[in-house]
Amino acid sequence: MTSVTSISTLIPGNASAMPTSSARTVMQLTDVSVFYGAYEAVRGTTMPIREHQITAMIGPSGCGKSTVLRSLNRMNDLINGARIQGTITFHDQDLYAPNVDPIQVRRRIGMVFQKPNPFPKSIYENVAYGLRINGIKDNLDGRVEKALRDAALWDEVKGKLNTSGLALSGGQQQRLCIARAIAVQPEVILMDEPCSALDPIATGKIEDLMHELSRTFTIVIVTHNMQQAARVSHYTAFFTAEVDDKQVRHGRLVEFNDTGRIFTNPNDKRTEDYITGRFG
Amino acid sequence: MTQQPNPALAMSSKARSRIADRTFWAICLIAGIAVLAILGLILGSLISQSMPAFREAGLDMFTNTRWVPNDPDADGPAGPIYGLLAFAYGTVVVSIIALIFAVPVSLGIALFLTELAPRRVRGTVVTFIDLLASVPSVVFGLWGVLVVAPALVPVYQWLHGTLGGIPVLGRLFGEAASGRNFMTAGIILALMIVPIITSISREVFDTVPDSDKQAAWALGATRWEMIKGSVLPHSFGGVVGAIMLGLGRAMGETILVALVMGSAVQITPNLFAGGYALPGAIVNLFGESSGTFTAVLMVMGVVLFVMTVLINLLARVIVRRAEVRMKGATA
Numbered sequence: 001m002t003s004v005t006s007i008s009t010l011i012p013g014n015a016s017a018m019p020t021s022s023a024r025t026v027m028q029l030t031d032v033s034v035f036y037g038a039y040e041a042v043r044g045t046t047m048p049i050r051e052h053q054i055t056a057m058i059g060p061s062g063c064g065k066s067t068v069l070r071s072l073n074r075m076n077d078l079i080n081g082a083r084i085q086g087t088i089t090f091h092d093q094d095l096y097a098p099n100v101d102p103i104q105v106r107r108r109i110g111m112v113f114q115k116p117n118p119f120p121k122s123i124y125e126n127v128a129y130g131l132r133i134n135g136i137k138d139n140l141d142g143r144v145e146k147a148l149r150d151a152a153l154w155d156e157v158k159g160k161l162n163t164s165g166l167a168l169s170g171g172q173q174q175r176l177c178i179a180r181a182i183a184v185q186p187e188v189i190l191m192d193e194p195c196s197a198l199d200p201i202a203t204g205k206i207e208d209l210m211h212e213l214s215r216t217f218t219i220v221i222v223t224h225n226m227q228q229a230a231r232v233s234h235y236t237a238f239f240t241a242e243v244d245d246k247q248v249r250h251g252r253l254v255e256f257n258d259t260g261r262i263f264t265n266p267n268d269k270r271t272e273d274y275i276t277g278r279f280g
Numbered sequence: 281m282t283q284q285p286n287p288a289l290a291m292s293s294k295a296r297s298r299i300a301d302r303t304f305w306a307i308c309l310i311a312g313i314a315v316l317a318i319l320g321l322i323l324g325s326l327i328s329q330s331m332p333a334f335r336e337a338g339l340d341m342f343t344n345t346r347w348v349p350n351d352p353d354a355d356g357p358a359g360p361i362y363g364l365l366a367f368a369y370g371t372v373v374v375s376i377i378a379l380i381f382a383v384p385v386s387l388g389i390a391l392f393l394t395e396l397a398p399r400r401v402r403g404t405v406v407t408f409i410d411l412l413a414s415v416p417s418v419v420f421g422l423w424g425v426l427v428v429a430p431a432l433v434p435v436y437q438w439l440h441g442t443l444g445g446i447p448v449l450g451r452l453f454g455e456a457a458s459g460r461n462f463m464t465a466g467i468i469l470a471l472m473i474v475p476i477i478t479s480i481s482r483e484v485f486d487t488v489p490d491s492d493k494q495a496a497w498a499l500g501a502t503r504w505e506m507i508k509g510s511v512l513p514h515s516f517g518g519v520v521g522a523i524m525l526g527l528g529r530a531m532g533e534t535i536l537v538a539l540v541m542g543s544a545v546q547i548t549p550n551l552f553a554g555g556y557a558l559p560g561a562i563v564n565l566f567g568e569s570s571g572t573f574t575a576v577l578m579v580m581g582v583v584l585f586v587m588t589v590l591i592n593l594l595a596r597v598i599v600r601r602a603e604v605r606m607k608g609a610t611a
Contacts, residue, residue, distance in 0.1 A: 117492055180499065
């Protein structure tokens with residue numbers, strides 16, 4: 001019998017992932033659709049992002065979870081023809097209002113990518129880059145060290161800060177990217193499948209790190225790995241790909257809820273099918 | 281039931297592919313050896329042809345600034361003086377000027393094309409740059425000497441008037457007797473090498489992975505900060521290579537420089553004075569040369585050859601060190 005509850009036994013003791021019910025809403029998506037040109041890639045997404053919580057977005061390929069993630073710090077602006085409908089607010093301010101500068105948005109809402117992408121510069125310069133472009137010049141050494149410590153990388157690199165960031169292992173590179181993102185003290189960190197290029201040990205380190213970071217930052221993570229979502233997140237949004245009457249494939253948010261609830265007692269049949277492996 | 285393949289046929293086809301493989305290998309090997317052989321032959325014959333000059337004029341050629349190959353009035357030195365320093369100086373100065381103008385312009389165009397220009401503009405500009413590249417250098421030279429040089433004389437005079445009084449710098453901006461000088465030659469040469477530096481830099485900038493650019497964007501970088509953080513460090517080696525190719529063309533350029541710079545054999549800090557470069561001297565003087573004189577022209581060829589090789593080696597060292605610093609020892 002493949003009951004929904006049997007999946008939950010795969011989840012390591014994750015008491016820390018209990019959502020804090022009093023958490024404030026930092027970002028709010030209301031009826032958000034993302035378009036690429038005339039193509040509506042994701043339709044009608046409404047969900048909150050809560051402060052100091054980890055929100056996971058899961059779902060099959062092509063369900064639009066990365067697209068939604070990238071609309072949260074206006075990275076989609078860089079794609080020709082991309083636009084959104086609906087509203088995304090950050091501290092009750094419309095992120096897409098005409099007077100909002102996307103560069104300022106990205107300075108407050110950072111991002112970590114699927115493939116570790118350190119700059120071809122030294123470890124130190126990788127972390128200092130964000131500080132420099134933000135005009136922060138005082139105590140650069142201290143800030144770089146703190147970011148590397150907070151990213152659980154300091155002990156491994158403290159003796160070789162001047163060597164290239166690209167000489168590190170994949171897992172170390174990804175933690176360097178996290179250090180680079182948190183150095184500028186954003187409020188929200190978006191993570192787009194941050195562990196999909198890493199081995200299980202490196203993945204474990206990043207997951208532990210995410211727990212630590214959620215005390216200071218709000219985290220949104222897109223993942224293909226359902227166990228990962230179950231292990232690290234407080235809230236989970238399940239997206240799926242649907243085909244409408246006109247045979248147009250598009251992504252849709254099926255269910256948003258506490259992670260425990262999604263993985264043990266989902267409201268929607270499609271969620272249940274997906275997490276029990278009956279999706280198809 | 282499917283028919284079993286004939287084992288003999290299978291074997292013969294394998295043998296045939298092996299022959300093809302070996303032929304391919306041999307062709308590649310020959311091509312590779314040919315490159316080395318041609319280079320060796322050129323260098324070898326240059327040196328052997330220049331031996332008479334070394335015997336007669338000796339190393340004086342590399343230290344003497346005077347150039348008196350023949351003396352029709354018989355009022356000068358007893359024998360010919362073959363000092364090559366002034367020609368080497370002319371080549372170096374005109375190439376440096378060309379790079380100073382060409383590099384910023386080329387990198388600017390390349391960045392504009394890869395990072396800023398809309399797709400349609402991009403295609404048009406690329407076409408025009410390719411057209412510029414296909415203009416024969418003698419046309420550049422004629423245009424330089426007939427149009428640009430006279431037009432620039434007032435500019436040079438103004439610069440001399442404004443900057444000429446400054447102690448050290450002023451010596452660079454001396455009196456401009458005519459428009460045919462180091463500066464004009466350098467500027468026209470720059471126009472000639474802009475297309476090559478631009479098109480190679482553009483291809484290099486295009487290879488910067490999107491993920492690297494996104495990393496900068498996601499930190500709240502402006503476009504320029506993104507270029508400085510992601511695009512430039514990533515393309516350093518390739519850009520140096522592009523500049524070196526441009527420099528190589530500038531140093532070897534003959535007819536353009538000969539036309540625009542004139543033929544004054546002198547070493548002077550004044551950029552508005554005429555000069556003479558190695559390739560121009562070879563082509564201008566070869567027709568009327570004989571004996572030792574011809575051998576001296578061969579030495580000019582050797583000097584040019586050695587200069588380009590040294591510059592390329594230097595560029596390799598620079599790139600290698602930068603890559604190790606930026607990308608780790610594996611690069």
